[in-house]
Amino acid sequence: MVPFQVLVADDEAVSRTVVGAMLKKAGYPVIFAPDGQQAFQALDSDDPPAIALLDWEMPGLQGPEVVQKIRGKQSQTPTYIILLTSRDSSADVVQGLRAGADDYVTKPANEDELIARVSVGARVVELQTALADRVRSLEEALANVKALQTLLPMCAYCKSIRNDQNYWEKVETYFTQHSNVSFTHSYCPNCYERFVRPELEALESARVAQDRQRRR
Amino acid sequence: MEQRPALDPAVLDTLRKLTPPGEPDVLTEVLKLFLNEVPLRVERLRNAWAAGNIEEVRRAAHSLKGSAGNIGARRLHAICGQLDDIGKSRELDGAAALVDELAAEFDRVNTDIRRIISAAS
Numbered sequence: 001m002v003p004f005q006v007l008v009a010d011d012e013a014v015s016r017t018v019v020g021a022m023l024k025k026a027g028y029p030v031i032f033a034p035d036g037q038q039a040f041q042a043l044d045s046d047d048p049p050a051i052a053l054l055d056w057e058m059p060g061l062q063g064p065e066v067v068q069k070i071r072g073k074q075s076q077t078p079t080y081i082i083l084l085t086s087r088d089s090s091a092d093v094v095q096g097l098r099a100g101a102d103d104y105v106t107k108p109a110n111e112d113e114l115i116a117r118v119s120v121g122a123r124v125v126e127l128q129t130a131l132a133d134r135v136r137s138l139e140e141a142l143a144n145v146k147a148l149q150t151l152l153p154m155c156a157y158c159k160s161i162r163n164d165q166n167y168w169e170k171v172e173t174y175f176t177q178h179s180n181v182s183f184t185h186s187y188c189p190n191c192y193e194r195f196v197r198p199e200l201e202a203l204e205s206a207r208v209a210q211d212r213q214r215r216r
Numbered sequence: 217m218e219q220r221p222a223l224d225p226a227v228l229d230t231l232r233k234l235t236p237p238g239e240p241d242v243l244t245e246v247l248k249l250f251l252n253e254v255p256l257r258v259e260r261l262r263n264a265w266a267a268g269n270i271e272e273v274r275r276a277a278h279s280l281k282g283s284a285g286n287i288g289a290r291r292l293h294a295i296c297g298q299l300d301d302i303g304k305s306r307e308l309d310g311a312a313a314l315v316d317e318l319a320a321e322f323d324r325v326n327t328d329i330r331r332i333i334s335a336a337s
Contacts, residue, residue, distance in 0.1 A: 010282075011279070012253065012279055012282055012283050013249045013252070013253055014246055014249050014250050014253060014254075014282070014283040014286050014287065015282050015283065015286055017242070017245060017246050017249055018231065018234070018242075018246055018286045021231075021234035021235075021242045021246075022234060024234075024236065025234050025236065055282075057275065057278055057279065085282075086278060086281045086282045086285065086297075086300075087278075107281075107282050107285050107286070108227075108282070108285030108286045108288075108293075111230055111234075
């Protein structure tokens with residue numbers, strides 16, 4: 001799997017460079033934003049980063065404002081956002097998480113802790129992507145089921161089904177094409193009595209007659 | 217207190233180890249960025265203090281705190297943290313002494329940085 005891209009948004013070059021170097025060492029491709037407005041633009045683009053580390057106090061938009069604005073956009077695969085800031089009071093942590101951030105790390109970040117938290121983010125993003133794929137395939141399956149729920153014209157005598165192109169098809173053919181159902185052929189007890197047993201008995205008496213003839 | 221290095225050797229070591237093979241030393245790069253960025257902020261903080269603009273003092277102290285923490289300037293980081301808190305609470309007792317202390321500590325950090333950079337080149 002291709003490692004997820006990480007956005008680092010901070011107005012201080014020192015912090016940006018240190019955090020960027022930690023992420024690169026851990027194998028993540030990194031992009032940078034020097035203020036809140038550019039961070040928002042990166043998150044709001046067609047191909048947003050999977051994970052973002054946002055500073056709190058930045059010129060223009062502050063970290064929590066960026067989070068709030070992007071969360072208002074309702075994406076199926078939202079960016080995992082970590083606030084990375086020198087603000088270290090509980091009230092700040094609560095405010096940041098309430099704004100919609102997924103996690104909160106105080107500066108200066110310990111390298112191992114930061115990377116561990118980013119990899120938690122990667123795990124969440126992976127799950128979210130898998131879930132979105134699953135929802136998509138379930139929706140497709142549901143559309144198929146709906147196609148089968150419509151009224152099917154069936155011949156009262158031979159049980160053929162008229163398909164959408166106005167051709168008469170065997171039941172097996174129709175269902176194989178319109179669902180994931182496949183058929184295996186067998187017989188029910190009634191049909192055994194009606195068709196199979198007489199055929200077997202006819203075969204048996206034919207064999208007996210043949211034997212008798214041979215013995216003569 | 218004065219005997220302790222202005223920059224935490226463990227943090228410096230961590231930064232040095234962030235350097236990818238065959239690329240320029242991350243520690244030197246970061247220290248140079250610090251020298252580019254931070255004196256202006258210290259200047260801004262002192263001007264704001266002189267002008268009585270406490271919110272601006274707090275903002276400058278806050279951003280200095282981030283940069284100081286990243287290079288392991290522990291004492292500078294602590295002073296900036298105190299000024300950040302003072303700025304929030306608007307309780308100015310002891311603030312004047314802290315601003316002076318910040319300037320002095322910044323000089324120590326500066327000296328250490330220059331020594332490290334010249335040793336590396």
